[in-house]
Amino acid sequence: PAHCTSVGKMLLASLPEQEIAARLPDDAELAAMTPNSITDPAALRETLAGIRARGVAVESRESNPDVSCVAAPVRDRTGAVVAALSISVPMIRWSDERLGELEGLAVKGAAELSERLGHRSAA
Template identity: 80%
Template sequence: MGRLVPAVTRALDILELFLDGDGTLSAPEITRKLQLPRTTVHELVTTLAARHYLVPLPDQPGRYRLGVRTYQLGSRYAEQLDLAAEGQQVARTVAETCDETVHVALLEGMDVIYIAKVDSTHAVRMVSAAGRRLPAHCTSVGKMLLASLPEDELEARLPAGEPLAAMTPNSITSPEALREALTEIRGRGVAVEQRESNPDVSCVAAPVRNSAGQVVAALSISVPMIRWSDERLAELEELAVKGASELSERLGHRRRP
């Protein structure tokens, strides 16, 4: 375990004090409760307020309450926690239908992180794990999520003037080729990856939306090439879209008529 940073520990101690009582505290109260130097508390409270983790009460000078940033962090945690739990349930249903490996993943930078996974019962199947991170451009879930980004955000994430890393000979390595693929995915509403992250596996993915209609994840079905065909692809695309739609509805998304 690495060394704890005292200043960070003290700042978190301050924030955790607001979990008790009426949710408001003054700097002198914080000083007394934590037995810290008054100057230290003043500097920490000033920093937390500047970053919107604390907010001064306008009608009570010198008193603070938790700020909007703590709410945003809590909301993001709750959203991801619910997404992982609901994603696991939906992935299980989809996997039972097709008997293939099903994933739910999030986008982080230019990588995807799998937050839910249900295995196929076949002896030959994709080997992976929840929590695994892969380059987004090599996976169907990643390409689906990249295709859902606004153009300026996508541009900011793509490495300027650099080829993309390859996982197999079929991986897309050109940013220009990736942009073309993402344009096609936007038009189709599903993403397909054929042996781009694993030479023996192909995948299909569909977008998962939250209550605001934003794409927050993607659901994919991964199939070994020995069970892959054009006919199977059409079936799996339909199933991935249905599973992603079910997960979206669980997150509060309602499709417009």
Template identity: 75%
Template sequence: MGRLVPAVTRAFDILELFLDGDGTLSAPDIVRRLQLPRTTVHELLTTLAARSYIVPVEGRQGRYRLGVRTYQLGSRYAEQLDLAQEGQEVARTVADTCGETVHVAVLDGPDVLYIAKVDSTHAVRMVSAAGRSLPAHCTAVGKMLLASLPGAELDARIPPEGELAAMTPNSITDPGRLRTELAAVRAAGTALETMESNADVSCVAAPVRDRTGRVVAALSVSVPMIRWSDARRAELEELAVKGAGELSGRLGFRGTR
């Protein structure tokens, strides 16, 4: 690998400062935060402005905001994103850490569709496959995704009346009880499934957000009951949140919701 070019590094340091605060900066702000000479900062700002990476803020003399060129680059990056591919890479990292089965799933009508999966390294493990669908209300990823929907959209996918299909004796079949649980999921920010889609497995899941903050997928860790405990649940819940946050970051999300 060749050496880093100091001027280019400093230019990127300046651009990354715009990700914080209200998205505007002045030359004195940059001098103070990066501890760079004033002359250097002014030269870099002039260059970035000439290439439309930053523009002056109207009515706020001496302050800059990101320009259209950064939007164009970000849009091109977003066009090239592949949720399944990115999800597979993150799932691999999470699975390598915990040794359990990791899934990434999206909603498909009233079901969840698994778009990425990495198997557990243990001999006793969950049997599943990417491309498989399951009723959303029976899974941790499904509950996480359903909990993110507006009321009308939830009702369209899961009618508020009638009995829901069961996969095990632990499956939730009452729509009212499901909605109570979804409210708890929204409050907690994570979802739990205890032997509801598989009588021998429990799962924890966390939401994956795109750059707008919308929940577009969920990441789960699945564990056979022989390795399940309250302590293990807490550990894997934290890992699922971390993994989902990593995938959200790859999709452009910046935030803590």
């Protein structure tokens, strides 16, 4: 089965900085699932900051060597992130050119779910 860490990264990225620090101390041992897995806490914190800035998480074969994925946040009526929607894609169908399209689909789907939960975007 396809497994994806982009959902976990999206959920972690939505936490306040102090909660991330408490859950991810500098000496945390992060197990590698593939050679692409992020195993350094500082590198993961940097990745999480990028996810917060972009509003989407991307995973490139970090949990399964044959799958990459993207995830976007699902928000409730208060704006809190309560879930994430991800799209997992086998590497034979993945390309850098498709990444923008896949990110757009994940963001659109997550926005639709968020709306159903009562979230109203600022736009």
